[in-house]
Amino acid sequence: MPKKLIIADSAGVCFGVEDAVSEAENILDKNKNEEVKSFGPLIHNPQMVEILNNKGLSVINKIEKNEKGTVIIRAHGIPNYEEENLNNSSLNVVDMTCPIVKRLQFAVKSLSEDDYFVLIVGNENHPEIIGAKSYAKDNCLVIKNKDELIINQLNYKKIGLVAQTTIPMETFWDVVSLLKPLKEFEVKVIDTLCDDIHNKQMESKEIAKDVDIMLVIGGKNSSNTREIAELCKQVNSLTYQIETFKEIKGLNLNLRDKIIGISAGASTPPWLIKQTIDEVLHERYN
Numbered sequence: 001m002p003k004k005l006i007i008a009d010s011a012g013v014c015f016g017v018e019d020a021v022s023e024a025e026n027i028l029d030k031n032k033n034e035e036v037k038s039f040g041p042l043i044h045n046p047q048m049v050e051i052l053n054n055k056g057l058s059v060i061n062k063i064e065k066n067e068k069g070t071v072i073i074r075a076h077g078i079p080n081y082e083e084e085n086l087n088n089s090s091l092n093v094v095d096m097t098c099p100i101v102k103r104l105q106f107a108v109k110s111l112s113e114d115d116y117f118v119l120i121v122g123n124e125n126h127p128e129i130i131g132a133k134s135y136a137k138d139n140c141l142v143i144k145n146k147d148e149l150i151i152n153q154l155n156y157k158k159i160g161l162v163a164q165t166t167i168p169m170e171t172f173w174d175v176v177s178l179l180k181p182l183k184e185f186e187v188k189v190i191d192t193l194c195d196d197i198h199n200k201q202m203e204s205k206e207i208a209k210d211v212d213i214m215l216v217i218g219g220k221n222s223s224n225t226r227e228i229a230e231l232c233k234q235v236n237s238l239t240y241q242i243e244t245f246k247e248i249k250g251l252n253l254n255l256r257d258k259i260i261g262i263s264a265g266a267s268t269p270p271w272l273i274k275q276t277i278d279e280v281l282h283e284r285y286n
């Protein structure tokens with residue numbers, strides 16, 4: 001068995017995910033004879049989404065004519081025009097957008113209305129950013145990091161800076177540090193980063209420094225899990241992102257007499273973490 005396990009205290013679901021799942025389960029319990037749907041996957045954890053689906057929560061990406069029942073807006077939020085369509089439909093709408101994501105949406109809307117060119121640091125293909133971007137007018141651009149920032153192509157005097165809630169803090173502030181000193185721009189910075197995610201990232205990275213092998217549990221479609229794993233890889237090349245313990249066998253790792261670190265993304269339920277810990281301790285993956 002492993003010599004030692006070090007488990008991140010912050011591993012697992014954040015309050016936004018916990019609230020969304022809890023509310024979905026409550027709605028399903030109270031509406032057993034009614035269709036209940038989520039607009040897009042409720043969270044980015046395939047195993048939890050499957051459990052909710054088995055309980056009756058289907059996933060939709062568009063509204064059919066005369067659709068009935070209840071629809072839950074995903075934790076990552078949706079574009080404002082989609083939300084407007086839902087509110088104008090015959091569906092009962094329950095908004096479970098994470099409050100931190102709501103803060104990002106409001107920041108984008110506020111900056112855009114004040115005639116700032118909105119620069120969002122994040123992944124333009126992530127549902128959170130697709131949704132947030134919709135709150136701007138046409139004056140909006142998404143960049144992944146400082147390397148994608150081309151200053152001489154910014155033909156605006158007023159620039160507003162916000163971030164995808166789950167990106168590493170340094171990724172955002174590297175962009176801020178490039179723009180803020182430039183006197184030709186009026187730069188307004190709104191910190192939209194999630195403190196809970198930042199704590200997960202920092203704790204996981206510190207653990208990764210002190211272990212032989214680091215395991216980060218979370219959905220392959222989970223951006224925040226991927227960011228945690230990438231940060232850990234910066235200090236420990238033997239870092240692996242897994243969805244479940246079943247993937248450990250395929251990695252051909254020898255965990256015996258090793259110090260193993262375990263962390264997990266913000267959408268990873270406690271039972272998946274516990275299951276992985278139990279399997280590693282008892283080496284049932286062999």
